[in-house]
Amino acid sequence: MTAYSAVTREVVRDLERLLGAHNVAVDPEKLASYSRDEVGLQFWDREYRAEVLVFPESTGHVSAVLAYADSRRIPVTPRGAGTGLSGGAVPAFGGIVMAFDRMNRILDIDLENLTITAEPGVVTAEIQAAAARHGLEYVGDPCSGDASFIGGNVAENAGGNKVIKYGTTGANVLALEVVLPSGKVTWFGGKRRKDVTGLNLVHLIVGSEGILGVVTRVVLKLVPRQEKVVDLLVPFSTVEEAIALVPRVMREVKLIPSSLEFMDRNSLSIVSRYLGSRLPYQEAGAHLIIQLEGNDEEVLSDQYERVGDLCFENGALEVFVADNRNFRDQIWKTRKNIAEAIIVLYTKYAKEDLVVPTSKIPSLLESVSEACRRYSLEAVNYGHVGDGNIHVNLLVDESCEDWHEAIEGARRDLYLATRELGGTLSGEHGIGLKRKAYLGMFLDDTQLEIIRGIKRVFDPNLILNPGKIVDL
Ligand SMILES: Cc1cc2nc3c(=O)[nH]c(=O)nc-3n(C[C@H](O)[C@H](O)[C@H](O)COP(=O)(O)OP(=O)(O)OC[C@H]3O[C@@H](n4cnc5c(N)ncnc54)[C@H](O)[C@@H]3O)c2cc1C
Structure with a gap:
């Protein structure tokens, strides 16, 4: 393991000289808030804390800080808005957090x-x-x-x-x-x-x-920009019916929707608790949001009618056409707030980001149910069903003491099932700190060595965001 230098007063003074004192911070509250992302502090077995924050205003500032840190072997963790869901912006080895709030033009x-x-x-x-x-x-x-x-x-x-x-x-x-x-x-x-x-x-x-x-x-x-947008909100009794529709839309209506999103019953229940509003058929087994876009009103309405017919053929309980701003906003507000609802309403959870071939989604969700039964968990499943990317959220009862054990057991079982189904560990949230220990389940030694080799070429002194994706 690489030994890193600590951030001393002298280092802080040097950084202030490089960037100006107003672009450097060591105030403990600020350090704490810039040391976490949306994984949630409770997920980690220890506290990770930056030693100093820098707010570069230019490429020149970034270059100066990196050259300085590299020469002193001080770790640097880049940070955006901290909305990441893999611990990527968490400073695993302390050091400098480089935040981009002021490079915003x-x-x-x-x-x-x-x-x-x-x-x-x-x-x-x-x-x-x-x-x-x-x-x-x-x-x-x-x-x-x-x-x-x-x-x-x-x-x-x-x-x-x-x-x-x-x-x-x-x-x-x-x-x-x-x-x-x-x-x-x-x-x-x-x-x-x-x-x-x-x-x-x-x-x-x-x-x-x-x-x-x-x-x-x-x-x-x-x-x-396409001028006309229509969202269809389609409740189904079962997840299977909803998923079976996905390839049929593309094959039989011969179009690629601009969005094809999925929400299970638990997703709607949790987000409606959070937002205090409900979508129609709230208790249905699954809802799809199918978004179509175009510039010709007639073509678009012909397309959504054909998609609607196909939905009914596939067992849809109803097809709601959101062709006005208010209903569309309500649908997307619901979809976009599920992740936030979990973060706000629960403290003990793991948000997973699995991807499988689309046809395997029902099997994946069956494995999720099995894991929940085995470890006494509850699951909320939603996501980008058109991409086979399901956000499986494993929730633990607040009274459970040994919740990390239950979560890790369920994660391992789910990853094994995902691999069996031809899927992978993360579709969009990344590996970061959170999924690093499981990367070897999906990539072989040759692949991991290639990643380590590339890291060493770019960063021979291993100062940039150490502790993420792979260990060196
Ligand atoms: C409610 C919610 C909904 C979300 N929905 C989605 C979604 O639909 N799709 C999706 O993909 N993700 C989603 N995410 C995850 C997250 O928002 C994305 O990963 C996002 O791209 C992270 O951006 P950020 O600026 O917050 O990055 P951060 O969390 O600050 O950092 C993420 C990673 O990027 C690195 N980084 C940041 N800036 C730079 C830079 N300038 N140069 C090099 N590295 C840098 C950091 O070191 C870290 O590894 C969601 C998160 C939340 C909380």
């Missing part, structure tokens, strides 16, 4: 090349809004988009609600400015749609969870 909207260039601390929803003002769309749409930063989205290769049609964050990143742990600044990619010049280093950085380099500028693809 949109630098350029290029209407000739349909791109937007931003600093890493811009909130995802601000990127969406800026594109919309020009009749364009940034299609990255994680449910945390009102808070998460674009740098965090890139580092996690965030998914969200539109992946089925437009791909994950990575599919929409054209170029990145990256500062390596040595302090060297480089660009990967460019404002171009094709590039096979050398290896694809843009997509090595995307999803690398801040262990290879620090992203300081992001160039994203924009697409024309």
Whole structure:
């Protein structure tokens, strides 16, 4: 294990010289709040705490701090908005937390090349809004988009609600400015749609969870904004009926919805407790949200009628057409608040992020029920069903003392079942600190050694976000 240097008063003074005193903080409350993400403190078996916070205002600041930390072997953990669900922004070895709150400018909207260039601390929803003002769309749409930063989205290769049609964050990143742990600044990619010049280093950085380099500028693809959007809310008696619909929509109506989301009965029950509102057929076994978009009203209404017919053929209890703002907002508010409802209403839980081939979702959910029976847990299942990505939330009764044991037992059983079904450990929330111990169940020794080798090439002194994804 690498020995790291502590952050002394002298280090703090040096950082203040590099960034200005107003961009450096050691106040204990601030240190605590910038040392956690949305995994929740109770999940960890110890407290992780930054020793100093830095708030760079420019690429030059990032470069100066990294070069300094590298020369002194001080760990640096990059941090976006801290909405991560894998402990990625938690400073596992203390040291410096580098927070991007003050690198929050949109630098350029290029209407000739349909791109937007931003600093890493811009909130995802601000990127969406800026594109919309020009009749364009940034299609990255994680449910945390009102808070998460674009740098965090890139580092996690965030998914969200539109992946089925437009791909994950990575599919929409054209170029990145990256500062390596040595302090060297480089660009990967460019404002171009094709590039096979050398290896694809843009997509090595995307999803690398801040262990290879620090992203300081992001160039994203924009697409024309579709003028008409319709959401169908479709309750089914059983999960099986709901899931069987997914490939039929694409095969038989011959379209890819812009969203295809799933919520089980427990999801609706918990989110309605949190929001104090209910969706129709609240007690149904499963609800799907199917979003269609286009520019031609007639074409769109023909499409949603065909999808609606197919829903009824598949046993839908009703098909609600949300073609007005209020109902659409209610549906999406419900869907987007499930994760938050769990965080607020429970203290003992694990939020999982499993992916299986879509046809295997019912089998996965059967394994979830078995694990819950075995360990006396309750599950809330929802997610991006069009991508086979189910957020399985294992909830423990508040009175349970040995809850970590129950959770770990259930996680292991579920991971084994997921592997059997041809699935994997995380679809969009990442490995970070939370899932690291289980990575070996899904990647073999050769693959793990390749990851370690790449880490050593980028970060020979192992200062950048140590303790994440793999141990070295
Ligand atoms: C209610 C809720 C809903 C969510 N919904 C979704 C969803 O639909 N889809 C989805 O994919 N995720 C979702 N998430 C998870 C989370 O929001 C995403 O992973 C998001 O992309 C994290 O962004 P952040 O700015 O909060 O990053 P943080 O949590 O601060 O950091 C995440 C990782 O990125 C690294 N990082 C941050 N900035 C940089 C940088 N500039 N350079 C290099 N590394 C960096 C950090 O070191 C860390 O490893 C949800 C979370 C919550 C709480």
